[in-house]
Amino acid sequence: MITAHRGASHDAPENTLAAFRLAWDQHA
Known part of the structure; x- marks a missing residue:
């Protein structure tokens, strides 16, 4: 499984x- 999260790049x-x-x- 590959997961990524970019939605809060201004916070993390x-x-x-x-x-x-x-x-x-x-x-x-």
């Missing part, structure tokens, strides 16, 4: 654990 660097956590917290 793209494709990092921080971005995944932020996406999870925001129910993205």
Whole structure:
């Protein structure tokens, strides 16, 4: 599985654990 999250790049660097956590917290 390949996952990526770029939706909150102003709050977290793209494709990092921080971005995944932020996406999870925001129910993205």
